[in-house]
Amino acid sequence: MSYSVGQVAGFAGVTVRTLHHYDEIGLLVPGGRSHAGHRRYDDADLDRLQQILFYRELGFPLEEVAVLLDDPKADPRAQLRRQHELLTARIERLQQMAAAVEHAMEARRMGINLTPEEKFEVFGDKDPEAHAEEAERRWGGTEAYAESQRRAATYTKDDWQRMQAEVASWGERYDALMAAGEPPSGEAAMAMAEEHRRHISTWFYECTYEAQLGLADMYVSDERFKEFYDSMRPGLAEHLREAITANAARHGS
Amino acid sequence: MSYSVGQVAGFAGVTVRTLHHYDEIGLLVPGGRSHAGHRRYDDADLDRLQQILFYRELGFPLEEVAVLLDDPKADPRAQLRRQHELLTARIERLQQMAAAVEHAMEARRMGINLTPEEKFEVFGDKDPEAHAEEAERRWGGTEAYAESQRRAATYTKDDWQRMQAEVASWGERYDALMAAGEPPSGEAAMAMAEEHRRHISTWFYECTYEAQLGLADMYVSDERFKEFYDSMRPGLAEHLREAITANAARHGS
DNA sequence: GCTTGCACCTCACGCCGCGTGAGGAAGCAG
DNA sequence: CTGCTTCCTCACGCGGCGTGAGGTGCAAGC
Numbered sequence: 356m357s358y359s360v361g362q363v364a365g366f367a368g369v370t371v372r373t374l375h376h377y378d379e380i381g382l383l384v385p386g387g388r389s390h391a392g393h394r395r396y397d398d399a400d401l402d403r404l405q406q407i408l409f410y411r412e413l414g415f416p417l418e419e420v421a422v423l424l425d426d427p428k429a430d431p432r433a434q435l436r437r438q439h440e441l442l443t444a445r446i447e448r449l450q451q452m453a454a455a456v457e458h459a460m461e462a463r464r465m466g467i468n469l470t471p472e473e474k475f476e477v478f479g480d481k482d483p484e485a486h487a488e489e490a491e492r493r494w495g496g497t498e499a500y501a502e503s504q505r506r507a508a509t510y511t512k513d514d515w516q517r518m519q520a521e522v523a524s525w526g527e528r529y530d531a532l533m534a535a536g537e538p539p540s541g542e543a544a545m546a547m548a549e550e551h552r553r554h555i556s557t558w559f560y561e562c563t564y565e566a567q568l569g570l571a572d573m574y575v576s577d578e579r580f581k582e583f584y585d586s587m588r589p590g591l592a593e594h595l596r597e598a599i600t601a602n603a604a605r606h607g608s
Numbered sequence: 609m610s611y612s613v614g615q616v617a618g619f620a621g622v623t624v625r626t627l628h629h630y631d632e633i634g635l636l637v638p639g640g641r642s643h644a645g646h647r648r649y650d651d652a653d654l655d656r657l658q659q660i661l662f663y664r665e666l667g668f669p670l671e672e673v674a675v676l677l678d679d680p681k682a683d684p685r686a687q688l689r690r691q692h693e694l695l696t697a698r699i700e701r702l703q704q705m706a707a708a709v710e711h712a713m714e715a716r717r718m719g720i721n722l723t724p725e726e727k728f729e730v731f732g733d734k735d736p737e738a739h740a741e742e743a744e745r746r747w748g749g750t751e752a753y754a755e756s757q758r759r760a761a762t763y764t765k766d767d768w769q770r771m772q773a774e775v776a777s778w779g780e781r782y783d784a785l786m787a788a789g790e791p792p793s794g795e796a797a798m799a800m801a802e803e804h805r806r807h808i809s810t811w812f813y814e815c816t817y818e819a820q821l822g823l824a825d826m827y828v829s830d831e832r833f834k835e836f837y838d839s840m841r842p843g844l845a846e847h848l849r850e851a852i853t854a855n856a857a858r859h860g861s
Numbered sequence: 862g863c864t865t866g867c868a869c870c871t872c873a874c875g876c877c878g879c880g881t882g883a884g885g886a887a888g889c890a891g
Numbered sequence: 892c893t894g895c896t897t898c899c900t901c902a903c904g905c906g907g908c909g910t911g912a913g914g915t916g917c918a919a920g921c
Contacts, residue, residue, distance in 0.1 A: 361868060366728045371869085376908060391916055393869055405728060409705070416906070432812060435713045439813035442706040446699055452662070453695040460688045475619045475658060559685060560692035614897065624898085629879060644887055646898055670878070 357387065357395040367404055382421050383407060406434065413441055454569055460559045461570060464522070465583045518558050525550060526587040529595070533588055539597030548595065548602040564603040571599040610640065610648040620657055635674050636660060659687065666694055707822055713812045714823060717775070718836045771811050778803060779840040782848070786841055792850030801848065801855040817856040824852040 364371045377383035378394065383404055386397040396404075403424060410420040424434075529547050537543045548567075555562040555570075562570075574580045574592045584592035613624045630636035631647065636657055639650040649657075656677065663673040676690075708729065782800050790796045801820075808815040808823075815823075827833045827845045837845035 359869080368728060370909080372909065373907085375871090380907095389869095389916095391869075392871095393916085408728075409709075411907095412705075418906090431716060432713075435709055435716070436813045438709050439706060439713075442702055442709065446702045446706070449695055449699045449702065452665075453692060453699070456662075456688055456691050456695065460685075460692075463684060463688070475621060475661075560689045612898075623880080625880065626878085628900090633878095642887095642898095644898075645900095646887080664878095 357397050358401070360394050360396075363396045363401065363404065367401075367408060369408070377404075377407065377417075380417065382417055409438055413445065453566075457560075457562075457566060457570060458573065460555075461573065461580065464518070464555075464559070465580070521554060521558075525554065526591075529591060530588040533591065533594060539594050540601040544594070544598035545602040545605065548598040551595070551599070552602075564606050567599055568603050571596040610650050611654070613647050613649075616649045616654065616657065620654075620661060622661070630657075630660065630670075633670065635670055662691055666698065706819075710813070710815075710819060710823060711826065713808075714826065714833065717771070717808075717812070718833065774807060774811075778807065779844075782844060783841040786844065786847060792847050793854040797847070797851035798855040798858065801851040804848070804852070805855075817859050820852055821856050824849040 360371045360374050364374055374383070374394070378385065383400060385394040386400050387395045389395055406424055407417075407420055410423060411417070415423070423437075525547070532543050532547060552562050552564070552567050555567070574584055575596050581592045584595060613627050617624045617627055627636070627647070631638065636653060638647040639653050640648045642648055659677055660670075660673055663676060664670070668676070677687075778800070785796050785800060805815050805817070805820050808820070827837055828849050834845045837848060
């Protein structure tokens with residue numbers, strides 16, 4: 356069985372021109388040609404094209420794709436293993452970016468302005484340590500700068516205030532809850548955790564229980580977030596984290 | 609506080625040239641210039657750059673990025689929400705690709721050759737239904753073709769045989785296990801499920817319990833995979849699926 | 862038998878997102 | 892004052908195709 360350019364382009368979801376290009380640069384030379392000089396792709400060519408598209412989608416330059424595919428010590432098994440590894444790595448990367456976006460949103464919610472370093476922490480930044488030193492050495496006093504920026508958040512006026520009011524109301528009720536000695540795993544605290552999640556979902560993004568767990572960790576590990584919650588009542592950040600954990604466990608199963 | 613090109617390039621992980629380019633095309637015009645004509649980026653510029661890099665990383669052309677960012681009815685909140693949605697969509701997409709890779713590996717393990725449509729199912733293929741009709745109409749008899757291809761797998765000779773031997777041995781023992789009336793949730797069956805997972809992990813890719821669940825579903829839903837296992841013993845595919853499920857549940861908690 | 866139409870062919874130029882110099886000025890360290 | 896670094900502005904080039912332009916091969920309909 357062999358296929359024409361149009362057919363291959365059809366099920367591979369690429370243009371005929373792309374196939375021509377791959378032929379030109381020797382990346383995918385069809386197994387044969389018809390009498391009239393038309394390209395004829397066989398099954399092996401399709402497999403190869405599939406591989407090509409895979410690596411291309413992950414952003415590899417075509418030249419490198421050729422190297423990967425023509426690597427003699429990489430049998431099909433090794434290829435698939437590599438692909439699988441690449442995919443999981445990419446997924447992890449995206450999840451990091453998602454976490455960063457969540458981080459950014461939380462910062463905005465609390466009126467905290469991030470330092471330049473934090474803004475780009477998910478990009479570039481190949482060598483975090485060296486970078487931090489560099490930053491200190493060259494532009495000095497990053498920490499002091501951060502301090503000075505902490506309250507200079509850019510608001511979006513109108514309904515921002517309504518949101519702030521919600522936060523304040525929630526904070527007062529959580530304060531009362533803790534004053535009453537409610538445990539984090541209790542009904543009341545979990546209800547507050549649930550409200551917290553709903554608040555984020557309506558004002559920002561669809562916040563899953565899993566995403567909320569990520570936030571909860573941040574509330575105790577990041578100084579400023581911790582400060583934000585603890586200013587409502589000392590120990591609130593930690594209490595909230597446990598309440599969120601309990602609430603997520605309840606809904607998770 | 610304002611920053612020079614070099615500084616911005618530093619923490620954003622881009623080159624100076626890139627910043628120049630963004631200035632040229634009007635995508636990111638620095639807030640001001642120094643006396644000597646040097647670009648000076650302020651905090652708002654950094655925020656914008658962060659956004660730009662985000663969309664760029666997701667593959668948007670710069671022109672479109674400009675549209676997204678200058679969209680007047682998208683406040684910062686909406687931006688973040690959109691970004692979050694894009695990310696989860698991308699993650700889903702990659703997970704689909706991972707599943708497709710797993711699918712391909714299983715097919716190879718069993719010596720099944722996929723049809724062209726299957727090979728590319730994760731790419732292009734915008735309109736699956738229309739595509740299937742088209743394929744039938746134009747290149748007809750896809751099913752018949754698939755039939756003819758089913759045993760024409762390309763082996764990788766040497767250790768391939770050892771792997772096949774492992775599979776055969778596993779199959780015989782599973783056959784015996786079922787003959788002895790062992791239930792899927794029993795120790796013996798779960799041990800076989802675990803061995804199945806290890807087999808894939810050593811010969812192919814790191815197979816998590818979750819990934820194995822995906823495979824298990826495939827074994828009963830895809831005719832050819834089902835056939836493969838049921839040829840060892842009728843009902844084996846279903847039995848195995850339940851054993852895998854039980855084994856995953858045990859390790860999952 | 863002739864035209865119409867479609868899918869194929871081969872040049873060849875253009876666009877985007879920068880990389881990569883070239884040539885020069887500004888600013889800071891010794 | 893001398894260097895070293897960072898900055899500036901052209902301006903050309905490259906990868907990965909898109910997009911014609913102009914021509915061929917083949918099956919269907921007149």
